[in-house]
Amino acid sequence: MAYLDHAATTPMLDEALEAYVATARELGNASALHAAGRQARRRVEESRERVAAALGARPSEVIFTGGGTESDNLAVKGIFWARRTSAAQRRRLVSSAVEHHAVLDAVDWLGGHEGAEVDWLPVDSAGRLDPAALRTELAAHGDRVAFVTAMWANNEVGTVQPIGELAAVAAEYGVPFHTDAVQAVGQVPVDFAASGVSALTVTGHKLGGPVGVGALLLGRDVAATPLLHGGGQERDVRSGTLDTAGIVAFAVAVEAAVKSQQEYAARVAELRDDLVERVRQAVPDVVYNGDPVDRLPGNAHFSFPGCEGDALLLLLDAQGIACSTGSACSAGVAQPSHVLLAMGADDARARSSLRFTLGHTSSQEEVDALVAALPGAVERARRAAAYRTPR
Amino acid sequence: MRVLAAMSGGVDSAVAAARAVDAGHDVTGVHLALSRNPQTYRTGARGCCTLEDSRDARRAADVIGIPFYVWDMADRFHEDVVDDFVAEYAAGRTPNPCLRCNEKIKFAAVLDRAVALGFDAVVTGHHARLGADGLLRRSVDVAKDQSYVLAVLTREQLDRSVFPLGDSTKAQVRAEAAQRGLAVAEKPDSHDICFIADGDTRGFLAQRLGEQPGDVVDATTGAVVGSHAGAYAYTVGQRRGLHLDRPAPDGRPRYVLSITPKTNTVTVGPAEALEVSQVRANRPIWTGGARPDGPIECEVQLRAHGDVVPATVALDGETLHAELRRPMRGVAAGQAVVAYRPDPAGDVVLGSATIVG
Secondary structure, three states, rough: EEEEEOOOOOOOOOOHHHHHHHHOOOOOOOOOHHHHHHHHHHHHHHHHHHHHHOOOOOHHEEEEEEEEEHHHHHHHHHHHHHHHHHOOOOOOOEEEOOOOOHHHHHHHHHHOOOOOOOEEEEEEEOEEEHHHHHHHHHHHHHHHHHEOOOOOOOOOOEEEOOHHHHHHHHHHHOOEEEEEEEOOOOOOOOOOHHHOOOOEEEEOOOOOOOOOOEEEEEEEOOOOOOOOOOOOOOOOOOOOOHHHHHHHHHHHHHHHHHHHHHHHHHHHHHHHHHHHHHHHHHOOOEEOOOOOOOOOOOOEEEEEOOOOHHHHHHHHHHOOEEOOOOOOOOOOOEEOOOOHHOOOOOHHHHHOOOEEEOOOOOOOOHHHHHHHHHHHHHHHHHHOOOOOOOO | OEEEEOOOHHHHHHHHHHHEEEEEEEEEEEEEOOOOOOOOOOOEEOOOHHHHHHHHHHEEEEEEEHOOOEEEEEHHHHHHHHHHHHHHHHOOOOOHHHHHHHHHHHHHHHHHHHHHHHEEEEEOOOOOEEEEOEEEOOOOHHHHHHHHHHHHOOHHHHOOEEEEOOOOHHHHHHHHHHHHHHHHHHHHEEEOOOOOOOOOOOHHHHHHOOOEEEEEEEEEOEEEEEEOOOOOHOOOOOOOOOOOOOOOOOOOOOEEEEEEEOOOOEEEEOOHHHHHHEEEEEEEEEEEOOOOOOOOEEEOOOOOOEEEEEEEEEOOOOEEEEEEEEEEOOOOOEEEEEEEEEOOOOOEEEEEEEEEE
């Protein structure tokens, strides 16, 4: 099998899996007061320190969660509610048109149910946000803005945003800035303190850790109202028995991914560039989406004119090649990507897209398999596309 | 062969897909998303297009061990089946949407796309037989037989169709599903029209066509005997729900004899006035051998699950004439006339056409 869908999930690192299994054999609730509890607590706190050190945060800024979606929801809803409580006029949210649904839908929900006014910042044809547009927005409404949320790197087209610049603009106006860095950590350098952001989402299974565990890095001066009430285990912001084994494995994976980031990025980008070059040769009219330079090293995203992405996916899947249309499904039916539409693509181009993402296990053979299978699949998918619209 | 199994989430299509695997085919499962706004859960026995049905189909594919995808056919379905259904009623005819769906969606849009993607045929869970001789026959389970709604398929369409269930009864299919560990084994049969979830066809039409009040006229006397809110809501042969103001002089029940959209009139009369001995139909399709030059003796069926009657059938260009050996009631324009040749190995579908009058 050629697995070209690492942005969906990537295999666990051996060391993370071993750490998980070893810790899962140990007994103890990290909140219990006896020796077994203390042992579990120690594992959690050591992990917190490792995650903090790897990501340029203080240990007290690391809130363990159940993964990226929870971290995003906690940041978006939690910070909104806390800001509104302290200053009722701050009910305006600034976000981007290309966010992952975990942010997009949470923001949308606040708009629909909590009286938030939402300003969606546009992107250019490469999917890039413009810090000047944020400045304009904050200059006009800065005193009414609860916070800004913009992703570090896009999960579909791989575009890396100028997060430092955006966060600096927000800081100028004294507005907290959250970033969803789920796709970025381990792929590009991510330093919480140096970036100037107030809150950052990271998850385990995109960087070699387990599914179901992640963190929200939350600046000590940033208040967030809890989503989950209960034991208050994590800074009274997040409740729930700590998943000691998951947290340990997550920390091992974060540390490894960050440590190897440069070497990894160089190797994977070379493979990706080879993939892009050969796909362009094989399908000359292909459109390469996203920022050609500021992009995730493992991401290659294309539109195949005249094809439907889901037909291509079926044909490649039948030849053992796993990739993604990149966009969300509704009942298994691919919807045209809001990211591509925001980048100015029309419905047909948005539906004709496929995402190939490489990761730490990717090999030249997998790229070769794709390049061998692609031309035939594109030809067939083009013929099939004729049957989409009524004749 | 490389085949595409259309999987509704019901027991029939699941077993059909499993049998296709057993027969040595390379099978890929596809669930057709036909509703633009699918409901989350099934309510009652109607419908096949909820998210729950899609999940049931996926689980069946998992158990069978085949790839599974969802194909979005909602726009095609609405244009070719739902809109057509409404337009046919508005024109005073009685459409059969299952037949239209087979003709336009399952064995057209889906089949064409499948072939373009490199598949050789489409597998469905219809209860009908299609053997090596290429002839479409009734299922061994006559009560569940679906050859009537498949009779619109052309030779080319049949040549790319596989119906693995025709030799089994529904009870056998359910037992086999249970044996195979398919959770849909006990799922209730779907009935009626899948896109009218509450079963209220009249309400569905009224919503789309609006109120169009008009007269109900007695065919014998010409007198106005009642009123209606829309002639489209009536079908030939209908007796119930007429709400006539005046009983017939002879006190006998009256039936809908015809619908005239032009004057928005529903004409009623006695049962014997419903009797029809000659049927004219257009758009004939002939798949049971060579197209006949002259009249032939056969049997015809005039609606789904309707009685079968011996008849003389002749083709004249784009028209099919059927001379019925005994008069039939409730023959409605828009339904199909299907000609069968009686056969101990399963009555053979000879051809079909759409009833005009």
